Amino acid sequence: MFSKGQLIFAVLFFIAFVCVMIFTYRKDLKLHKHYYKGSLWILIAFLLFIGVLFVIKSLLKE
Template structure:
């Protein structure tokens, strides 16, 4: 299905991409702590909204 070269490229790409993402996240960690304080509240609100939609869907189905 894939050639050996394509598989090697994909593996190297995934490894390099992951390393770069970790390095960049650690570099920006101080900014994240300063500007994105309290973002867990928004995430909880989003999950609550999705849960309410599912409950409403199941309620209307029965």
């Protein structure tokens, strides 16, 4: 399906991409803590809302 060279390139690209993303995130960590304070609660509320919708759907299906 893929040649050996394409697979090697894909693996190396993935490793480089992850390293750059980690470096960038660590560099901006102070900004993230300042500007995105409380965003975890929004994520929890969103997941809870999706869960409630799933429960309602399963109850109404029966």
